[in-house]
Amino acid sequence: MGIARWYRWEGENLLLKVRVQPRASKDEVAGSHGDSLKVRLTAPPVDGKANAHLVGLFSDIFSVPKSRVTLIKGAAGREKILRIVAPRALPPYISPRTGR
Numbered sequence: 001m002g003i004a005r006w007y008r009w010e011g012e013n014l015l016l017k018v019r020v021q022p023r024a025s026k027d028e029v030a031g032s033h034g035d036s037l038k039v040r041l042t043a044p045p046v047d048g049k050a051n052a053h054l055v056g057l058f059s060d061i062f063s064v065p066k067s068r069v070t071l072i073k074g075a076a077g078r079e080k081i082l083r084i085v086a087p088r089a090l091p092p093y094i095s096p097r098t099g100r
Contacts, residue, residue, distance in 0.1 A: 005035040009097040014062070014084040021078070022050040027057055029091070036079060037093075051075060054082070062087035 006017040017036045024040035031038055043053035051071055059066045062084050074080035090096060 063089035
């Protein structure tokens, strides 16, 4: 996925900048999209359903409870910033934090 400009570590927290495509045919992380990580979701962007679905997807990917995934910016738009508190698992496109 190239040089990742869409995530950064803040202590044990991982911040992700994502661009969401709602109403997709399947849920998937589709790769880099500029300085964001493109995520396709089957949920519609209605009544917070896509946001809730996004939180659930990332809680599964990072093996954390949904309560440890927070949408900190972009609730009403496609560009969002998520915080994952102390992820237990990392997908191959995320490097472990350094300087523990």
